[in-house]
Amino acid sequence: MKRFAYELSESWKIAAAQMRSNKTRSTLTALGVIIAIVAVTLMGTAIAGIQVGFDKSMAIFGDDVLYVSQWPWKPVDDWWNYRDRKKIKTEYAEPINRIISATPNSNLVVAVPTSSLLRSVKYADSEVSNVLIRGTVSDYIITSTFDFQEGRFFNELESRAGANVCVIGYDVADALFPSESPIDKSVLINGQPFKVIGVISRQGTFLGLFSLDSIVVMPLLAFQKYFSAKSDSDILVKVKDKTRLAEARDELTGIMRRVRGLAPEKKGDFSINEQQALKSTLDPIKNSIEIAGLFVTGLSLFVGAIGIMNITFVSVKERTREIGTRKALGARRRTILLQFLIESTALCLLGGFIGLTFAYAMCAGLGKAFPSFPIHFSVTLVIVSMTVSILTGLFSGFAPAWTASRLDPVAALRYE
Amino acid sequence: MGQMRQMNRPILIEIENIAKDYMMGEQIVHALRGVSLQIRSNEYIAIMGPSGSGKSTLMNMLGCLDTPTSGRYEFNGRDVSAMNDDELAAIRNREIGFVFQTFNLLPRADSLRNVELPLVYAGIDPETRRERAARVLQDVGLGDRLHHKPNELSGGQRQRVAIARALVNDPSIILADEPTGNLDSKTGEEIMALFESLYRRGHTIILVTHEADIARHARRTVHLRDGLIESDDGFSGIGILPMGDRLEADPATRQ
Numbered sequence: 001m002k003r004f005a006y007e008l009s010e011s012w013k014i015a016a017a018q019m020r021s022n023k024t025r026s027t028l029t030a031l032g033v034i035i036a037i038v039a040v041t042l043m044g045t046a047i048a049g050i051q052v053g054f055d056k057s058m059a060i061f062g063d064d065v066l067y068v069s070q071w072p073w074k075p076v077d078d079w080w081n082y083r084d085r086k087k088i089k090t091e092y093a094e095p096i097n098r099i100i101s102a103t104p105n106s107n108l109v110v111a112v113p114t115s116s117l118l119r120s121v122k123y124a125d126s127e128v129s130n131v132l133i134r135g136t137v138s139d140y141i142i143t144s145t146f147d148f149q150e151g152r153f154f155n156e157l158e159s160r161a162g163a164n165v166c167v168i169g170y171d172v173a174d175a176l177f178p179s180e181s182p183i184d185k186s187v188l189i190n191g192q193p194f195k196v197i198g199v200i201s202r203q204g205t206f207l208g209l210f211s212l213d214s215i216v217v218m219p220l221l222a223f224q225k226y227f228s229a230k231s232d233s234d235i236l237v238k239v240k241d242k243t244r245l246a247e248a249r250d251e252l253t254g255i256m257r258r259v260r261g262l263a264p265e266k267k268g269d270f271s272i273n274e275q276q277a278l279k280s281t282l283d284p285i286k287n288s289i290e291i292a293g294l295f296v297t298g299l300s301l302f303v304g305a306i307g308i309m310n311i312t313f314v315s316v317k318e319r320t321r322e323i324g325t326r327k328a329l330g331a332r333r334r335t336i337l338l339q340f341l342i343e344s345t346a347l348c349l350l351g352g353f354i355g356l357t358f359a360y361a362m363c364a365g366l367g368k369a370f371p372s373f374p375i376h377f378s379v380t381l382v383i384v385s386m387t388v389s390i391l392t393g394l395f396s397g398f399a400p401a402w403t404a405s406r407l408d409p410v411a412a413l414r415y416e
Numbered sequence: 417m418g419q420m421r422q423m424n425r426p427i428l429i430e431i432e433n434i435a436k437d438y439m440m441g442e443q444i445v446h447a448l449r450g451v452s453l454q455i456r457s458n459e460y461i462a463i464m465g466p467s468g469s470g471k472s473t474l475m476n477m478l479g480c481l482d483t484p485t486s487g488r489y490e491f492n493g494r495d496v497s498a499m500n501d502d503e504l505a506a507i508r509n510r511e512i513g514f515v516f517q518t519f520n521l522l523p524r525a526d527s528l529r530n531v532e533l534p535l536v537y538a539g540i541d542p543e544t545r546r547e548r549a550a551r552v553l554q555d556v557g558l559g560d561r562l563h564h565k566p567n568e569l570s571g572g573q574r575q576r577v578a579i580a581r582a583l584v585n586d587p588s589i590i591l592a593d594e595p596t597g598n599l600d601s602k603t604g605e606e607i608m609a610l611f612e613s614l615y616r617r618g619h620t621i622i623l624v625t626h627e628a629d630i631a632r633h634a635r636r637t638v639h640l641r642d643g644l645i646e647s648d649d650g651f652s653g654i655g656i657l658p659m660g661d662r663l664e665a666d667p668a669t670r671q
């Protein structure tokens with residue numbers, strides 16, 4: 001056991017010396033592995049980044065909320081069938097809530113109507129455009145997960161009265177009130193003043209694509225009073241137990257059919273969406289990145305492995321007499337096998353290390369260039385890359401190492 | 417007197433009717449055709465003979481680097497022909513010290529690391545290794561060259577490192593195949609003086625040489641021709657010269 005350890009450390013030293021004396025050759029040989037590791041790391045980073053960003057964005061939607069909308073949250077082939085559907089009206093919330101409270105053991109808690117459109121928001125000389133203006137009721141807070149940086153959400157009284165109050169997102173607050181508190185100030189939307197009563201804490205971006213903080217939320221009645229009814233409306237329905245989402249969905253479907261007065265044989269003319277559905281639209285993207293990445297990685301690993309196998313064969317050839325000498329001094333077959341396996345593995349590890357360094361630098365660079373894109377360089381990736389490197393090394397080194405270990409000592413010593 | 421002293425030594429190596437054939441395509445080359453020898457502990461033997469007579473082949477056989485096509489080989493009473501690869505490696509590691517004509521040092525390792533190598537294969541811990549390698553290098557007169565790489569040493573010094581490497585595991589026997597072949601005659605004499613002192617300290621030495629001047633240092637000479645022993649002036653085997661003549665030629669008794 002001890003002897004094995006000594007032989008191992010000896011082999012590492014030899015491998016290191018070997019690489020040091022053949023720097024250029026080693027680096028060139030490791031190139032394939034370097035590329036493979038860069039590919040695997042960047043791919044992993046991209047996927048992890050998308051995942052992290054997605055999870056973060058998803059949390060905002062809440063995983064226990066169902067959305068009744070005109071369109072499903074996934075790409076459809078027969079979009080014309082959806083285009084002509086009846087719009088979802090905010091008024092549906094009332095009958096839905098009535099049915100929910102009439103149903104014993106309902107899986108649903110409450111239905112909240114929302115209506116949104118994009119407008120500019122002004123304060124004094126500043127203006128932010130393309131802000132998502134959303135009208136809803138005070139129960140909206142139940143279906144959402146955000147916190148307040150300052151102030152509060154509007155209450156039931158303000159909600160029913162359609163008061164000219166609003167809650168603004170972080171970006172809006174930041175743009176309009178860089179140096180003062182927005183609370184109790186009036187912002188202008190469509191020329192109408194709305195008193196700010198709360199500021200939502202920063203939510204970040206949705207997949208780095210658009211900000212979730214460029215938002216203003218106000219009572220639905222106020223919204224309807226000042227903005228055209230042509231806005232998109234959804235009904236948000238909070239679910240009691242998120243582990244029974246399917247049942248909740250079925251129940252909601254039934255309720256919606258009743259509300260719309262659909263005959264049993266008619267197809268549903270609405271969509272019930274959930275966070276999960278968005279996830280499944282993202283999966284194909286993730287998969288194609290994965291497949292492309294795997295292909296590039298596999299190819300460069302293969303090329304790298306062949307290169308390393310080749311160079312190890314050359315190394316065995318060049319050092320045939322050395323192998324003979326070692327055998328004469330008492331090296332066993334497995335000692336020689338181990339030595340060359342370690343040399344090829346060391347080469348791959350070198351490649352892996354350089355690759356990781358590159359990938360890390362690239363990730364850092366990307367992170368700097370696009371601060372909003374969620375870059376995620378994980379420890380798992382380092383471990384995976386290193387494992388892949390080691391396996392490649394063992395794989396590519398095996399044939400030459402085996403040849404070396406089988407060399408006849410006399411023939412090896414005679415080799416010119 | 418000297419005879420008695422030698423006769424009492426235990427037998428270290430006994431080979432009987434060793435033959436070695438090489439296949440060269442269709443042709444069989446008989447490198448050795450039935451060689452028998454007895455070698456006792458603390459002998460100093462020179463193997464001579466013309467080129468191609470089988471000297472190196474015999475050395476490789478004695479050094480357990482190669483196995484005979486036929487014949488019997490006992491090393492310290494153990495049957496070598498029955499040993500597997502690992503056992504042979506262990507014998508080479510512990511019992512045999514090789515010195516090569518071309519030194520065969522690892523080019524990128526310093527003297528110390530080169531000498532340490534057999535100890536690595538013997539599973540000895542780094543501190544002891546270092547210590548023993550340094551001590552043996554000291555013994556061969558290279559105490560001040562521990563950290564020189566082979567290309568920073570003269571030929572004679574390289575061969576000294578190689579001898580230190582052969583000695584470091586305290587082997588039963590030292591095998592040297594033309595150890596002075598790549599050295600000028602003065603340096604060769606220095607190396608031979610080193611072998612002489614090793615012999616006096618009780619080591620067993622077998623060396624292959626072409627040169628009578630080098631063979632003169634040994635106490636016994638075996639001549640090979642065409643894979644057979646032509647003459648052996650030793651105590652065992654088919655000695656041809658009478659003992660007395662041999663002893664007269666012994667440089668140790670001459671002075």
Ligand SMILES: Nc1ncnc2c1ncn2[C@@H]1O[C@H](COP(=O)(O)OP(=O)(O)OP(=O)(O)O)[C@@H](O)[C@H]1O
Nearest residue numbers: 438439440445447466467468469470471472473474
């Ligand atoms: N691997 C081999 N394949 C074929 N023939 C071989 C092989 N090794 C040795 N021989 C032959 O065996 C014979 C003995 O070779 P060996 O090397 O033992 O001679 P030697 O006495 O050491 O010669 P030299 O003084 O030139 O070193 C030679 O005829 C040689 O050609």
Ligand SMILES: [Mg+2]
Nearest residue numbers: 471472473593
């Ligand atoms: Mg020879």
